[in-house]
Amino acid sequence: EDQVTQSPEALRLQEGESSSLNCSYTVSGLRGLFWYRQDPGKGPEFLFTLYSAGEEKEKERLKATLTKKESFLHITAPKPEDSATYLCAVQARAGNNRKLIWGLGTSLAVNP
Amino acid sequence: DTGVSQNPRHKITKRGQNVTFRCDPISEHNRLYWYRQTLGQGPEFLTYFQNEAQLEKSRLLSDRFSAERPKGSFSTLEIQRTEQGDSAMYLCASGGTTDTQYFGPGTRLTVL
Numbered sequence: 001e002d003q004v005t006q007s008p009e010a011l012r013l014q015e016g017e018s019s020s021l022n023c024s025y026t027v028s029g030l031r032g033l034f035w036y037r038q039d040p041g042k043g044p045e046f047l048f049t050l051y052s053a054g055e056e057k058e059k060e061r062l063k064a065t066l067t068k069k070e071s072f073l074h075i076t077a078p079k080p081e082d083s084a085t086y087l088c089a090v091q092a093r094a095g096n097n098r099k100l101i102w103g104l105g106t107s108l109a110v111n112p
Numbered sequence: 113d114t115g116v117s118q119n120p121r122h123k124i125t126k127r128g129q130n131v132t133f134r135c136d137p138i139s140e141h142n143r144l145y146w147y148r149q150t151l152g153q154g155p156e157f158l159t160y161f162q163n164e165a166q167l168e169k170s171r172l173l174s175d176r177f178s179a180e181r182p183k184g185s186f187s188t189l190e191i192q193r194t195e196q197g198d199s200a201m202y203l204c205a206s207g208g209t210t211d212t213q214y215f216g217p218g219t220r221l222t223v224l
Binding site: 049 | 116117118143145146152155156157160162164167168201203205207210211212213214215216217218220
């Protein structure tokens with residue numbers, strides 16, 4: 001069964017304290033792995049898509065990396081506005097619907 | 113590109129009532145998805161449309177749920193005889209030629 005596990009469940013950082021979030025997955029053929037940010041009461045906001053092991057994507061203070069079993073979201077020198085829940089999702093290669101299978105998310109709080 | 117819009121943003125109803133939500137996808141996107149999310153959980157796939165055709169429906173979805181996408185444009189999700197367990201955030205996402213799904217702000221349903 002396709003599955004996504006994110007860790008830690010919650011993370012509290014001081015402003016400027018870099019860290020990484022983990023997303024491990026099992027899927028019968030990975031089509032793509034996606035990172036989203038979600039603020040309370042809002043829909044997920046797309047961040048990155050990764051397709052193959054070794055791929056990296058960057059956006060401002062965020063960098064996403066992918067291996068054959070897991071993905072990391074690295075946050076460099078975070079600011080309080082980076083506080084949010086970060087969700088990881090995978091798409092399986094099989095089938096044409098491209099539905100997303102989600103982890104439970106990591107709730108990040110950045111203190112000033 | 114005006115993004116995905118959903119209406120209403122919030123809905124409070126009494127148990128046993130019917131409710132209908134609307135989703136307007138990004139205009140050129142032919143794929144449309146409905147997900148449901150409860151507090152502390154990742155989104156859960158409900159159903160998928162390609163143009164006007166509903167191609168997949170989750171087995172978790174009871175017969176009280178129905179979705180339509182007439183003419184391949186906007187979509188509606190109806191829940192009949194609502195139950196307290198239906199209380200959740202209902203998310204709509206659309207996708208075009210790439211694998212990425214873009215989400216709307218969601219409709220928060222509270223069943224009293």
